[in-house]
Amino acid sequence: MFDVLFAHIQEKVALTEQDREGIQSVFMARKLRKRQYLLQQGAICTHLSFVTKGLLRAYNVDEKGHEHINLFGWEGWWISDLNSFLFQEEALLNIDAIEETQLLMISLADYNALMVRVPVMERYFRLLYQNSLATKDRRLISSITHTAEEKYLQMAHRHPQIIQRVPQHLIASYLGLAPETISRIRKSLALRQSR
């Protein structure tokens, strides 16, 4: 399981054998069955989780009972309610498994200690968060300025395997579209390709 994590870290920074041991000692492994919760809205998010296998979604349920999907996480992604994890506040997000999932999890105390014990992780997380912020900004602007079809196409282009793995109604929720809109776009694309 640690191979996936180490590979992901080593895309950004080099790790020594000692670094790898330091990292390995503070993560714990966990499995989730399909539909099992990792976090529920209102609870405290006690761990930052790295996905080594499987697929999860993070979503918020508003007062009217409507679900709004915030994020999908699959192999090589970190998933958590970051605000709840860092500041030990009530989570705004539910996180549950869409597929059977394997995680490596780290607590806040271990996360803070890891930066001191394995200083290169400071750089890794700086790069991770920096790139994630840049992507999120782009997504926020894109959600304002693009049509439904453009948003779907962007997602299909960037994450083709997710379009295959995630049920259509969940993709609709993520993009803030009606499920019928996704069906309509898929049909219109299939039509164009068959011409």
Place this chain on the structure above:
Amino acid sequence: MFDVLFAHIQEKVALTEQDREGIQSVFMARKLRKRQYLLQQGAICTHLSFVTKGLLRAYNVDEKGHEHINLFGWEGWWISDLNSFLFQEEALLNIDAIEETQLLMISLADYNALMVRVPVMERYFRLLYQNSLATKDRRLISSITHTAEEKYLQMAHRHPQIIQRVPQHLIASYLGLAPETISRIRKSLALRQSR
């Protein structure tokens, strides 16, 4: 000018005299007049900017010519199109000054070199980005699940001085509300307070 930057950094990490010299050597100062652009949509964002005085806004103009305000930045804030800065892609954001503004700016090459030369900046930026991501997630969820009045009240509570300094129609654009909605909320609040 560097006092504001050093104070901001030292809220997160301790700086030695040598660290301060290293930082000072890679930032350049710039002034903007009211309404002057720091960045225009479609250009490359060449610098990461720290505001030592004044107030700016970052906004996107969509294909129909509508402005969408993404962020306000004032004393102690970093402002840029992060995606454009990091990956040297075309900016999606315009940034201009609402008040006369003073900035400290760093280029991408100097930014990358700074992390090596002043390693504690790696930690500073990790914490900055980490907290910013947590806040952005909260804002995204809040924008979905809160009413216009709740959003305005949250902003007034978190950033009371910004509510005073930013013209009402810009706050409306930031919150994705009609200007009349802000007027209505202000009146209803004033009414409640006077009872």
